[in-house]
Amino acid sequence: MxxxxxxxxxxxxxxxxxxxxxxxxxxxxxxxxxxxxxxxxxxxxxxxxxxxxxxxxxxxxxxxxxxxxGYSHGEEIGEAAAAQMRELPYYTNWNYAHPRAIELAQEIASLTPDGLNRVFFTSGGAESVESAWKIARQYHAARGENRWKAIGRDIAYHGTTMGALSITGIPAIRSQFEPLVPQVAHVRNTDRYHRPEGETEEQFTAMLLDDLEHRILSEGPETVAMVIMEPVQNSGGAFTPPKGYFQGVRALCDEYGILLCADEVITGYGRLGAWFGSEKYDIKPDLMTNAKGLSSAYASIGALVISDKVAEPFLKEDAMYAHGITFGGHPVQAAIALKNLEIMKRLDxxxxxxxxxxxxxxxxxxxxxxxxxxxxxxxxxxxxxxxxxxxxxxxxxxxxxxxxxxxxxxxxxxxxxxxxxxxxxxxxxxxxxxxxxxxxxxxxxxxxxxxxxxxxxxxxxxxxxxxxxxxxxxxxxxxxxx
Ligand SMILES: Cc1ncc(COP(=O)(O)O)c(C=O)c1O
Missing domain, CATH: 3.90.1150.10 (Aspartate Aminotransferase, domain 1)
Structure with missing residues (x-):
């Protein structure tokens, strides 16, 4: 340097x-x-x-x-940003599209696991989490159900806007802002270090799934819109999932009609040695939140990736996801993210x-x-x-x-x-x-x-x-x- x-x-x-x-x-x-x-x-x-x-x-x-x-690609990414600035410095994704947002959405859909094909752009992680909870609520409403609750995990961090903070399970950063957005329940995370010695991985998984099912039942399954979890939980210290955990979470969500959101704000775009944690652990989420690594943080861009299942009611005549963000899909941010993904692929x-x-x-x-x-x-x-x-x-x-x-x-x-x-x-x-x-x-x-x-x-x-x-x-x- x-x-x-x-x-x-x-x-x-x-x-x-x-x-x-x-x-x-x-x-x-x-x-x-x-x-x-x-x-x-x-x-x-x-x-x-x-x-x-x-x-x-x-x-x-x-x-x-x-x-x-890393920090050495400012020149190349800056050129992509400058080219986009010259061509079209800004336009919105509200009722309009532009080439970079379209190309980036297509690129993300090609990288994410099967069935995750639609991309709603945001300015960062918390907005992606907000967008996930809101679309989950509206998805159920569109199907004639009134489900509003989210279930997250103890100590998990999902951002600081009021909805994302409500899902965050860290009392020290929540308590100042109560009352928070109704209603969120927190279940056990996958911290294995403090489990009893001699407990097998299967027993650990069963205990965690029991805890989740118990919580769903005590909340009333018909009120729960979404379960949201990171593939590997950052806060608390890189809690990896035990074997069978996400398959069990998926099965419980299916049984009780709840959407599963993988918060891949950190784990997306290679951090776990695969493009997504959802791929590595075969999570099969209905929704996936992205930000950070999407642009290698060279731009403030995030995304909510939406499965075909969740998109379906919104594609009907007169239906609309009633949500929007001025900077969502910003063409310069999208150009930067596209260049980042190109570099990530080029350098493997x-x-x-x-x-x-x-x-x-x-x-x-x-x-x-x-x-x-x-x-x-x-x-x-x-x-x-x-x-x-x-x-x-x-x-x-x-x-x-x-x-x-x-x-x-x-x-x-x-x-x-x-x-x-x-x-x-x-x-x-x-x-x-x-x-x-x-x-x-x-x-x-x-x-x-x-x-x-x-x-x-x-x-x-x-x-x-x-x-x-x-x-x-x-x-x-x-x-x-x-
Ligand atoms: C898992 C997870 N979700 C959401 C967020 C919020 O992202 P942002 O800070 O971009 O709002 C973070 C931030 O660290 C995160 O780690």
Missing amino acids: STTPIPNHAGADALRQSAADHLWLHFTQMADFKKRDLPIIVRGEGCHLETADGKRYLDGLAGLFAVQI IVGNVARNQDAFRDTLATLTDLPIVGDLRGTGYFYALELVKDKDTKEGFTSEEGKDLLQNFLSDHLFEAGLICRADDRGEPVIQVSPPLIADQGTFDEIVGILRPVLEEASERVAKLPRHGGHKLVAGEQSALG
Whole structure:
């Protein structure tokens, strides 16, 4: 990466001051930046980023699980955007079409699993989730049923607009905004680490499906419009589905007439080593939400992909999905997404993940000897390390200890050591690692080379914490977490 200063750069401190005065950061305690410098990212190349202070970082989080092709394609994608700007800078998808939206819809339909053939464009993930819930409600209404509820999973994140937030299962970011949109129920996620020892995968799957069925029945199946789940749940730390899980979820949805939505905002476009998680786990969703990787985050574009089954009542005379977004299918955003998909195919980005995912896991697995690393889980280029106080008992941290470890120690130390990844405490404390999909063995080694000494130091700090005698669960006992 070039180290020459950005032309006309006003200087890092001046930028920081201006940010402090005017820029409202997302999910950020802004007072923190009175104590430490706000990082200002000024450019990127490959898997790396550079700050206004000239420091280089490995982006172990692909932006926000989004920059599939890395940061070096601005030139080519910029040309596609500029060409579209010259030809048609904007027009709407309300009653009109334009070539890029049509081409992109066709391209998405060709990549998504069979039966998912229609694409409604949005500006991002939360809008895709909103659009899914709304179309599910209207689909049932069109068939003469009044179903409005959604079922999501504990700790799952689906976005922050009111509908998406209502589906999100993280109390800490919901409670300030209650009452939320009626009505959402949350079921157990696929966190296996905290299940009783000796429980088989089949038993685990059966327990999860029982929980879902019980919830559907207690809500009243005739009121439930949609079940929405990520193929691999991000929040809580890369919870992969056990064998048979999604087949069971599909069967329950079919039995009770509920639509199944796969939230593929993160897992879509190669992150799991297949184009979609729905393909990898044979989910057969009725609806699929996309965003992030669709454009490698070079544009703010998302999509709701709709199955033939769900589309059917809307194709009848006088029927209309009563929903629209000014920027949905924006021609410049669509041109960018099309170029991204062309690059992904040309460079065989999904194949790169499929070929290297075992090596990625093996490299991360070298960290599991550390006393603080309780669990390594995930798939593709989508991993989490769960941190524990005591590996033998799986004892976790009190909320103060967890906060101190993640926010006061790990986030800062990892960043200082040159790695951007997420130390996340939305469930049990985890380090999330999810690099751009161009990453190779050199990238994996760099990630682990930074993680190891920082986690070693964290292990030493944690060794001094009091133990509260947590105990390992054995089959038959109930996990606190599910
Ligand atoms: C699974 C999932 N759904 C929806 C969203 C919301 O996407 P956006 O931030 O683009 O609104 C996210 C964002 O991280 C997500 O991870």
